[in-house]
Amino acid sequence: MVASQLGADGYDHTLGDFTAAAFTARAREEAGWLERLSTLEAATPDDAIDRDLVLSQLRGWVALASWPDWRRDPAVYLSAVFTSLFNPFQQRLKPEPELVAAAVSRLAEVPGVLAACRANLDPDLAAPLLVRRGLDQARTGRRFLTRTVPSMVRDPALSARLAEAAEPAARAFDELVAFLEGFACGGDWRMGERLYSTLLRERELLGYGAAELHEKGGAAWASLDERMREVARRAGGTADWRAVMESLMDDHPPTLEAMRAEYEAETRRVREFVRSRDLVTFPEGEKCLVLPSAEYTRPVAAVAHYLAPPPLTSSRTGVFFVPFTPDDFTEEEVRQRLRTNSRAQMPSIAAHETYPGHHWHLSHMAGNPRTVRKVFRTPYFSEGWALYVEKLLHEQGYFDTPATELAHLDCRVFRAARIVVDTALHCDDMSIEQAETFMATKASLTPGTARAEVSRYCAWPTQAPSYLTGALEIDRIRQAYQGSLKAFHDRIAGAGGLPLGLAERAVSRPGEGTPAG
Structure with a gap:
């Protein structure tokens, strides 16, 4: 399934092996590869970066063997099914037949x-919260398989064939829903x-652990809070930036589809701004579509x-x-x-997701x-890059009103709050x-979005702190870079989505592995 998502040929017909034996065997193989590659000599500096990148991933997987998500979380199985059936029809890289x-x-x-999900979930390890999330997703399974995916097929005969083949899988989802509803853990x-x-330390190659990261998040929040008070006075006549943001949030698109259309227009505008400022080299043939979120993601993704x-x-x-809402959401x-x-x-979010954020970077x-x-x-790196470029566009004048400037800072203070909360939830006793x-x-989230x-x-x-942590590290690397802003962006983003220590090495020398530009 992973090979297919990467675009490797020959794997589109299978989901892979999700038995306990397969997970256990993969863990053994990862440990073996870590031992073998740890002694590998690299011929060039770029080869050394490649080796150390693989080693960082292997160290992370080996560490996580003590925290087996396949015994804890239904999402391991559900995500594999949903993405493997949805993404190919969304991307359409092969003929429809x-x-x-x-x-099929x-x-x-x-x-x-x-x-395998039912067999592998361990009631002593699985948390009720994770099972409830999985249950919410599993409940979308029947509709997703029998209606959503077939509706993506243009040929009526092929669509009917797919809908017929989906029925046994839909019944399996019904069985999983019943199982999860009664699963005590x-x-x-x-x-x-x-x-x-x-x-x-070992996967992300940061020089510090959770306690220092928590402190960094708190310090960043306090610094941003002070800046936002000043901008709020210009945007709303008061230093209470939360109140000003509450007022600004009342100006929103009237419907979900109108929201999508306005994001599409903002995506075109930010692309033109980045091009006019010559901030990056645009890859040939890149294109970014702006679409409603997939039905199966709506119960678990609010952004x-x-x-x-x-x-x-x-x-x-x-x-x-x-981020469209599930169909059963109330009007409120x-x-x-x-x-x-x-x-x-919208300007900050569009820049983050598209230009020169995720879409530009990955293209x-x-x-x-x-x-x-x-x-x-x-x-x-990848989320850090997307937040870094929000700050870059602020420096370049893209957020050209007090309202959009305050919203930009609010996006950033939100990421600082994420650091504080994620570390406190997992490493302390925050409820x-x-x-x-x-x-x-501490950020301008509605109660519903905060819950999600x-x-x-x-x-x-560990994922939620990645945004601001990465952005701060990339900004630090930029300050030491000898060269133009565009050259820095092309080089560090073109080097990959490296752990930050490796990204710094990649831009400190000419490098064989970066695209031209």
């Missing part, structure tokens, strides 16, 4: 994958300071997100997914989602000739309720 044939083959494997979602710090083209293919078409819940995508906030780095750089990347209150009062955010942090430890 081939896509349908591959999907995969649908036949869905009952086995979901049976008592595990903990808290990762703990020891493993959390190990991942920061905008991006789908990159498979990195081992020639495609340069990505998708900026606008939809309104709150629209408020967290206000017109003042540009696809030109790197080193395959390993395309396969392995860390959110501490979910305290975390939700913190996110709703905190649920995500519980399920995905």
Whole structure:
């Protein structure tokens, strides 16, 4: 399944092996590869970066063997099914008959994958919160398989064939829903300071652990809070930036589709701004679509997100997914989602997801000739890059009103709050309720969005701090770079999505592995 998502040929017909034996065997292989590669000598500095990139990933996987997500979280199985069936039809890199044939083959494997989920979940390890998240996603399975995916097929006969093949898989989802509804478990979602710090040091190659990261988040929040007070006076006549942001959030698109259309217009505007300022080199053939978020992601993703083209293919078409709500949301819940995508906030969010954020970065780095750089990347770079470029555009004058400037800073203070909350949730004793209150009062999140955010942090430890942590590190590296701003951007982003220590090495020398430009 991973190989197919990367764009490697020959794997589109299968989901892979999700049995306990397969997970255990992969863990043994990872440990073996770590031992073998640790003694490998590199012929060139770029080879050394490649080796150390792989080693960082292997160290992370070996460390996480003590925290087996496949025994804790239904999302391991559900995400594999959803993405493997949705992404090929969204990206359409092969003729439709081939896509349908591959999907039919995969649908036949869905009952086995979901049976493995039921067999592998450990009631002593699985946390009720993670199971509830999985249940919410599983409930979308029948509609997704029997209606959403077939509706993406243009040929009526092929669509009907796919819908027919989906029925046994849909029944397997029904069975999983019933299982999860009655699944009693008592595990903990808290990762703990020891493993959390190990991942920061050995996988992300940061020089510090959870406690220092928590302090960095608090200091960043305090600094941003002071700056926002000054901007709020200009935007709303008061230093109370939360109150000003509340007022700005009342100016939002009237409907979800109008929100998508306004994001599409903002994406065109930010692309033209980046090009006019000559901030980066645009890869040939890149294109960014702006679409509603996929139905299966709506119960668990309350914010905008991006789908990159498979990195081992020639495609340069990505998708900026606008955060639509589930169909069963009330009118008020939809309104709150629209408020967290206000017109003042849209410029920052569009820049983050598209130009020169995720879409530009991943399209540009696809030109790197080193395959390993395309396969392995860390959110501490990719999310750090997307937040770094928000600050870059602020410096360049893109946020040209007090309202958009305040919203830009609010996006940043939100990421500082994420550092504080994620580390406190997993390494201390902050409760979910305290975390939700913190996110709703220390950043301009509605209560519903704050709940969805905190649920995500519980399920995905160490990811939430990646945004601001990476942005600060990239900014630090930029200050020491000898060369033009454009050359720095092309080089560091073109080198891949490297752990920050390796990214610094990649820009400190000419480098064989970066695209021209």
